Amino acid sequence: MKNWINRLLSGTEDGASPSEAAASHEHVQGHGEPADEMSAGIDAAYYRWLTGARGYDAPPDIENLILEQVLTLSRNAADAAELVPRVPELIPQLLLSLRDDGVTTGALARQVAQDVVLMAEVIREANSAYYRPITPVKTIEAAIMMLGQNGLRMLLARLAFRPLIKMQSTGFARGAALNVWNQSEKCALAASLMAPGLTAGVFESYLAGLMQNVGLLVAFRLADRVCPTGSVPGSTEFGARLLACSRQLSATIATHWDFPQEVAQSIAHAGAPDGSNLARALAQGDRIAKLRMLIDASVLDEDDPLVAEGLDNFQRRCLGKLAS
Structure with a gap:
């Protein structure tokens, strides 16, 4: 779990950094x-x-x-x-690829295509109300371009946490x-x-x-x-x-x-x-x-x-x- 978190956070951040991080962790x-x-x-x-x-x-x-x-x-x-629960193995692999500034959309698309459920999630996300594409996004390459690297990181983070809802048995x-x-x-x-x-x-x-x-x-x-x-x-x-x-x-x-x-x-x-x-x-x-x-x-x-x-x-x- 620690490894994928480190990979998740090591990519380029499109937003600003926090300006007020506390100096030490206080018990609340x-x-x-x-x-x-x-x-x-x-x-x-x-x-x-x-x-x-x-x-x-x-x-x-x-x-x-x-x-x-x-x-x-x-x-x-x-x-x-x-x-x-721990996260699926494919997600850390993708996060590692996102650290590479030279990775192409095609290379990311090939990795995403290894998992049919993940591919469907990426395309669905690109067509969501948040991104509001002018025309429907139908290919994985177009979806990745629509999301951008930061958007893809957010989606992968969300998918990584989803096994949590399956841990409840009764x-x-x-x-x-x-x-x-x-x-x-x-x-x-x-x-x-x-x-x-x-x-x-x-x-x-x-x-x-x-x-x-x-x-x-x-x-x-x-x-x-x-x-x-x-x-x-x-x-x-x-x-x-x-x-x-x-x-x-x-x-x-x-x-x-x-x-x-x-x-x-x-x-x-x-x-x-x-x-x-x-x-x-x-x-x-x-x-x-x-x-x-x-x-x-x-x-x-x-x-x-x-x-x-x-x-x-x-x-x-x-x-x-x-x-x-």
Whole structure:
């Protein structure tokens, strides 16, 4: 896992670099509240929707046991990382090729063509609303040209993380995994769109968005061990604490995988008043992505105060780009 991360980050970055990376990794207790009332409202609505009918009125000892298990795991990076699947072999090979400035589109196309699923993903991405081609892109060469090297790196990063949604075998975690992953993908894209205006790295913001929910997936697996079959504590107070604890767990795993320090720190400090520009980009992307999920699920309307008052004009345009 560490090798592919290093290859992923060694390519040329099209966006700006973070301007406020903290000097050392600080431990963050996972019991902190969101940075503001608007974020708290969005998190509460998101957690209620995510748990749905499977959320139950759990006794305090069950809630505290789950939170303590997540915090304990966040202090043991090796054990935490062992709960996460590894990436397909073809992706590190492609990332290595992307380090070569002299690699041709044809050479990349031949590598991508080795995997039919990957080839379909690249063409689908080139035809997405994000790139908006004038005419449909039909060949792998044209798709790679449309994405560019940075776009291809983002796609490969996203594909590398997708095995995470298959690691849930039973219980609530299995049902929640797809929604959590969809939010992660949207968060990654939104954070990368927020990054230039905050002088944060575009690709680093994207990677942080993909990574930040890894701990939540693990936390739901832990909850399955102590909760009634297919259920999870449903209180929004517990949800806020679980989201915060699991974010710290994600940061711990990111550190163990040798992510750049600023990426791990941005996950741990997203939404904090003293967070770096990268942390701010991640927090904004997370907010936009959660709102998009809630709107698409018909939980919120486009003109809900959480949208109208919680986002500025540029962020609302980003919300539109995330539409399913």
